[in-house]
Amino acid sequence: MNENRNMILAMVLSALVLFGWSMLSDRFFPTAAPQTQKVEDGKVTPAATPPAAGTAAPQALRNRAQVIAETPRVRFQTPALSGSINLKGARIDDLVLLKHRMTFDPNSSPVPLLNPQGTRAASFVGFGWTGNSIATPGPDTVWQASAPALTPGKPVTLSWMNPTGQTFEIILSIDDLYLFNVAQRVVNRSSNAVTLTPYGFASRAGRSMNISSWTIHVGPISVRNDKADYDVDWSSIRDAGPNGLNFAPATGWIGFTDLYWLTALAPKSQMTGSFVHSANGAYQANFSGRPQTVAPGQIGSFETRVFSGAKEIAALDRYQDAGIPLLSKAVDWGWFEWFMIPIHALLEWLFRQIGNFGVAIICLTLIVRLLLFPVAQKQFASMGAMRKVQPKLKALQERYKDDKPRLQQEMMKLYKEEKINPAAGCLPILLQIPIFYALYKVLLVSVEMRHQPFALWIKDLSAPDPLTPLNLFGYLNFTPPAVIAIGILPLLLGVTMWMQFKLNPAQPDPVQQQIFSIMPWVMMFVMAPFAAGLMVYWITNNILSIGQQWWLYRKYGLHLSDTHPATT
Template sequence: MSNDNKNFVLFAVLAALILFGWPVITRTFFPAANPPVTKIEGGKTKPLANPSADPTADSPAAIRDRNVVLAESPRVRIETPTLKGSINLKGARIDDLILTKYDETIAKNSPPIRLLSPAGTTDAYFAGFGWRGAEGFVAPAADAVWQASGQLLSPGRPVTLTAANATGQRFAIQLSVDDNYMFTVRQTVANAGGAPISVAPYSYVTRVGVSKDADSWTNHTGPMSAHNGKADYGVNFEDVDKAPVSFTSKGGWFGFVDKYWLTAAIPDQGADVTAQFRGGANKTYQADYTAAPKTVAPGAAMVTTGRFFAGAKEVNLLDRYEDTLGIPHFGKAIDWGWFEVIEKPIFKYLDWLFRMIGNFGVAIILLTLTVRGIMFPVAQRQFASMAGMRALQPKLKVLQERYKDDKPRLQQEMMALYKTEKVNPLAGCLPTLIQIPIFYALYKVLMLTIEMRHQPFVLWIKDLSAPDPLTPVNLFGLLNFTPPHFIAIGVIPILLGISMWAQFRLNPQPMDEMQKQVFSLMPWVLMFVMAPFAVGLQVYWITSNLLTIAQQQWLYSRHPGLKAAPAK
C-alpha cells in the first residue's frame, strides 16, 4: 500500500472516530445544546411538551395534588411583576412560587415555570427561616402556624409573621420583596422571659430530587455556594449523598443552581456563619446556614437581616445584586468558566444588539460582522503569508529532498529560508486562533444565559439555543418518524457544510495530495460534528464562512500569487 493510501485510510479511521466518539465527548465535556423545543411533523412546526414539566396528580410520579396541598394550610399571597405564589404560614415557609416571565415551552398555552412547591408534592422545593438555641430554648415548632400582618406580599408592601413560645420569647419574620426575585428576611427574637437566652438565626433551602439539567464540565448544576472569597462549584449531589459537606464563612451565600434557575440563602455579609449541604431520604437535599449564637438579655431583642433569592439567572440582574447588595460572586451563579473575560463582553454586546433589533439571530449575524471587521487586517496578512508560503513550496521541496536524513539541519535551513524570504509560516494560523475563544465564548453564552432561551430566528428556527429540528432524513417531517440524533442532520448544519466546502475550494490548494484529501473531507466531517450544537453557533459559523469567501475573492485580486501555480 502506498503512503498516500495509508494516509487516507488513517484519515478515514480518524474521521470515523470523530463522528462516533464526538457524541460521547460532548455529553461529558460540551453539552451540545438545549433540548429541542419544536418538531417538524407533517411539514409543520409543532411545539414539544416540556419533558421536565410536573406530572399530573394521578401519574405514578406524583405524590399529592399540588392544589390540595396548597389548600391545607393558611397562606399569604405573593405578587410581583416577576413572581406569583404564596407563603405557607404553617412553618413560615416560602414554598409556592412561579416565574411569570418564563414559560415551560414555546406553546401559546404553556404554563409558566414553577420553581418552588410545598412538601408533599412532586419536586418539592422550599425555603424556611428560624432560630436555634442552647438547652432550654424553645423555638417555634416546624409545624407551628404563624400569624401574618397582611394577606399580600408585594413590592413596597412587606408582611410580618409572628409567633411566641411558653417561656416568654416572641419571634417575628418580616418579609419584603423587590420587583425581581430577591426577598429580604428580617428575623427578630425578643426576650420577655426572666433569664438570658443564647440564640442563633438560621435559613435553609430544601429540594427533593436532583437537577433536571446535567452537571457537566462546562456547566455546574446542583449545590453551589460562595464562601471565604470564592465561588465553589466543587460540591455535587453525589458528594452530598455520601456525607454532609460543611464549611465556615463570613457572609457568602448557599443554595442550588440549575441551568437557568437559582435559589440562594444569603446571610448578613458581616456575620460569621456555619453552613452545610446535606442529604436525606428519598433524594432530599438541603443547603443551610446558621449564624454565630448571641446572648439576648431579658427585655432585649436580637435582630438579624438576611436575604433569599429564588428566580432566573439573568446576567445583568445577578451582577447588579452583587454590586448593590454586596453579595460576593453572585454573578458566578452562571458558570462562565475560565473565559469569562471574553464571554461576558460578547453577551453584553449580543444583548445590546438584541434590544436594538429584537431578533437574536440577526444579533448573532451582526456580531459576526463585527468580529470579521475587526479581524480584516489580520486576514490580509494571513493571505499575504499564504501567498508567500505557496511561492516557497518548490524551494521547500528541494530542502526536504536534500536533508531528508538530517532533520535538525532541515529545520535550520527552512527557518533560514523563511527569514530570507520574510515569510512567517504561522501567520496563517492567527485568525483561526483568534476565532477559537470567540466561538467557545458564543457557545457558552448560548448554552448558559437565560436571555438566549427560546429565542427564535426565522421560519422554523424557534430556539437558537437548540439544534435544528428540520432534517431531510424524514423528508422534512413529511414522514411520520423521528430519525436518531446522529443521522438527523438539520438543514442549517447542511448549509454549514456547504459553506465550508465552498470556502475550502477557494483556499490555495496544498501541493501535498494527502492534505488535499483531508481538506476535501473536512467540511462534511465537521457538518456531522456540529449538527447537535445550537443553531445560533451554526448561524455564526455560516456567516463567518460567507464573509471569508467574500474576503478571499477580494484579497485574491490583491495577491494573485495565491491562485498562480507555484514555480517548478
C-alpha cells in the first residue's frame, strides 16, 4: 500500500513539474528561437518564414519592390547593409541586413529590417522640423538629393526650400556597419528670425514576432541619463492613450528592439522622447530637440545617430565606445550580465578558433568541468562514501520506520561518525546553475548564435531539435505539438540523466527516490522546446559526469550492483 501511495505521489509531483513548467516557461523562461528547419522525407529543410504580426490587413499591403520603385530614392550600400532612402518624406525605409539570412540556408534571402509604408512589416525612420509661422517639410515633401548614392566616406545632402526663404537640409553619412549620421540643418535666408524644433521618429506597423518575457525584453526600449528602461512594453504604450508615454528631457537614445535586431535614434544632444500607439495598430518612438531660434542669415542644426542593424556584441560595444550611451544594453542580459558577457566572449573565441559553434559548446563544457574538477572530486568522494553506508542507512530506516524524528537523529549521527556531508553533492550543481543559465541566455539573445549549424541534422543551434521519432523523422506528413515533439537530443538528455541517476546513491526517502527516477523523463519533455545548443551542453556535461563517476567508483572499489536498490 505504501509503495503504491509513494508511486502515485511521485507521478503527481512529476506531472506538476511538467505541466506547471509549460504554463510558466513562456513568461519567465522563453524557449528557443522559432524553428527555422523542418524535416520532410527524412531531410532537413528550411521552414517557412512566419508572417510578421500586427500589420495592416493583407489586402491593403503591396509588394515591397513595387512600393520602393514608386518613389525617387538614394541608394546606399555597405559591407553590412543595402537599401535606399525615400526622397518622399526623407525616410530611411528600405534596409536589408546582408550578413544575416532569413533561414539557416546560406542561399536564403537577407533579412529586411526596414520596409516602406504599405508593405508587410512596415518599419521606417524619418526626420524633420516643426514651426508655427513657416512651412516645414512633411511626409509628402519630395527632397532633392546631391548624389544618387550614399556610401561610406561619401555623404549625401537632401534639401528642400519653402516659399519664405528657409532651406532645410539633411546631411546623411553611413559607416561600414550599421550606423547612419543624420545632420539636420535649416538655413534662414529670409529677413525674419524663425523658431523651429527638430524631431525624429522610428515607426513600425505592429508588434514584434518575438515575445517579451521576464528574462528578455523585446519591444520599445530607451536609455535616458545612463539608465536603460526595460519597463515600457507594447501594452503600456497602448494603455497610455492617444498622447502616449512622454519622458522628461534627457540624453540617450530611443527605439525598438527585436530579439536580434535594433533600430535606435540617438541624438547627440538632449532630447525629449515619447512612445505612441495609433488607432491602426502602429507604434512610434519619437524624439524632439530643444526649440532653436534662427536669425536671418544664420543656420540652425541638430545631429542624430541612427543604429539600424543586428545586435552584434562587437558592433554595440564599438558604437558605445564612440559615444552612444549604453547601446550594449540593447541586449537584455539581465541581472547576471557581469557573468554572461564573459561566457559569451569565451564561446565566441572558441568559435573563432574552431569554426563550429557546436564544437565550441562542447569545448566550453570541458573547460567548465576542468575548472570545477576539484569540487566535483569532493562531490563524488562524498557520493562514494554515501554508497558505502547504504546498508547501514537501510537498517536504520527499518529500525525506526515508525519514529521519523529518531530516524533523522540516527542518520545525522551516522553521517558524523562516517565523516560524510550529505549536502556536498549539491555544490557542483549550484555552481553549474549560473553557467547553464548564462549559456541559455547566450543561445536565446545572441545574434552571433543565430542559425549556427553543428553537425548532421542540427542546422541551427539556437532552435529546437527538429528530428523527432513521432513522425518517423519526417517521413510522415505530421508535425507533432511542441510539448510532445521530443527530438533526438532531448531523448539523449533523458537517457544520460537516467544513467547518472543509476550511478547516484539511493535517496533515504522512497518518495524522493521515485521522484528522482521519473525526473529524467520529465526533464526530457520540459527541455525539448529549448535550443539544441543547450541540449549539446547538458548532454556533454552528463557524459563527462558519468565517466567521472565510473572512474571514481572504481577508485573506491564500488560497483553499481552493490547498494543501489533499483538493481537489487
